[in-house]
Amino acid sequence: MTAATIQSPTTSPSAVRQALLDGAEIALLDVREEDPYAQSHPLWASNFPLSKLELQAWSRIPRRDTRIVVYGVHDGEDLAPRAAQVLRALGYTDVSELEGGLDAWIAGGGEVFRDVNVPSKSFGELVESKRHTPSLSAPEVQALIDAKADVVIVDARRFDEYQTMSIPTATSVPGAELVLRARELAPNPDTRIIVNCAGRTRSIIGTQSLINAGVPNPVAALRNGTIGWTLAGQTLDRGATRRAPAIVDATRRTAARTGARDIATRAGVRRLAHDALHTLEAPGRTVYRFDVRTPEEFADGHLPGFVNAPGGQLVQETDHSAPVRGARIVLADDDGVRADMTASWLAQMGWDVTVVEPVDANARAERGAVKVPAPEATPIETVSPATLAAWIETGDTAVLDVTASVNYVRQHIPGAWFAIRAQLGAALKTIPDARRYVLTCGTSQLARFAAVDLQTLLAEEGSDATVHVLEGGTGAWIAAGLPLEHGETRLAVPRTDRYRRPYEGTDNAAAAMQAYLDWEFGLIAQLDRDGTHAFRVV
Secondary structure, three states: OOOOOOOEEEEEEHHHHHHHHHHOEEEEEOOOHHHHHOOEEEEOOOEHHHHHHHHHHHHHHHOOOOOOOEEOOEEEOHHHHHHHHHHHOOOOOOOEEEEHHHHHHOOOOOEOOOOOOOOHHHOOEEEEEEEEOEOOOOOHHHHHHHHHOOEEEOOOOOOHHHHHHOOOOOEEOOOHHHHHHHHHOOOOOOOEEEOOOOOOOHHHHHHHHHHHHOHHHHHHHEOOHHHHHOOOOOOOOOOOEOOOOOOHHHHHHHHHHHHHHHHHHHHEEEEHHHHHHHHHHHOOEEEEEEEEEOHHHHOOOOOOOEEOHHHHHHHOOOOHEEEEEOOOEEEEOOOHHHHHHHHHHHHHOOOOOEEEOOOOHOOOEEEEOOOOOOOOOOOOOOOOOOHHHHHHHHHHHEEOOOHHHHHHHHHHHOOOEOOOOHHHHHHHOOOOOEEEEEOOOOOOOOHHHHHHHHHHHHHHHHOEEEEEEEEOHHHHHOOOOOOOOOOOEEEEEOOOOOOOOOOOOOOOOOOHHHHHHHHHHHHHHHHHHHOOOOOOOO
């Protein structure tokens, strides 16, 4: 991953903005790590860290002639030329650099946003503003629980998030499942349903989904989610396991299907028979195909060519799942509820969305997880865990772990240095010189690309040190029963690969949580200033 030798064309900020306004296909890629990206980026910029570009590009940008514009500066280095070189090597034919980078975007009056998944979060704020989505404060909900009122609390986040921290008595019902399963959880139409998430977006969208789909129960969002609950001084549960019923009564399913189809139609969603999917293919058009059911259902059988993106998370993380703005999105399920509800929101966010009519189970012929397409790295000499353990004992070997920093902190090979692949040059200034360097990550896939980069860097410095990759990565080391180390023991570069969300975990400062809520409240004004969102709330 050395500097580019081919000068890339440039695209002006005004041309990017015009493409967004025109609804043309464009992928605006911020190739910095996630933390600097989250500090400041345009609304429709997607985070594509240079460190992982080869592992993400083909799956996230499937059409090789997609118009791609890249930008990103780290520690004074413009990363865009290196990113453009990688993208061209991967077969992309329309790659340019953002003229003047992010600074030029800002200087030209372009709006920039903080945090991640900003299109979805700002859309959620707009929905609440336009539809006056009902909500209850944390003390009001606590009072209902204390009074043993006829109330059902549903958590619209992923199950793992719910298990980390949840509202007492809450049941896990990830976003796309809400309309399908709400009547099963609250069959009495007088039962109040309260929807929560960690902050605001998924509780707003979840609550409004139930209202839009005609669920007869009184519904409200928990205002400000678990953040609001914590700021109110109330206690959260840990490790809860309550899930929505897996089986839905036929009559209730029919009611859910009718409501979901109605709102999808009003939002402008198209439907198509499975055997007509080919009609969506056209030169110059990207088509994303998502199965919005649960991962377990997807693995049990799915339509060929589709990947799994549970509907609630797809609405929440559209910028990650579909980074090509202006692309077509096709959704599938097996019940006629979850795809329609998900599509209704994506359509309101300005996407061209089609729902595949449910098909017989025999048509869902593919099983298991879908392998993410990625190129093969240049071959590098590998070393077994046992041999590496012996080398470490001699004291002349440096181990570089290029996994995600959260994985490194959880567990890593004793003595290993955490490094970010795109910052290996900086890492070498911290890591003592060694006779050998061994690269690892969870599986060794990313480490193989990083090892090639390291070889080049060492050669440029005149070093005769050898570079190896740990066969099977840290996973193989663990499987061999070898010892592990934990914590931030050796950070060769700062942990900028992941932005610490103020709403995740259980140890966030109250000031950070309040600041996050204040930021969300200001998103509508930012949308107005930006003007490229194309949102339309029905």
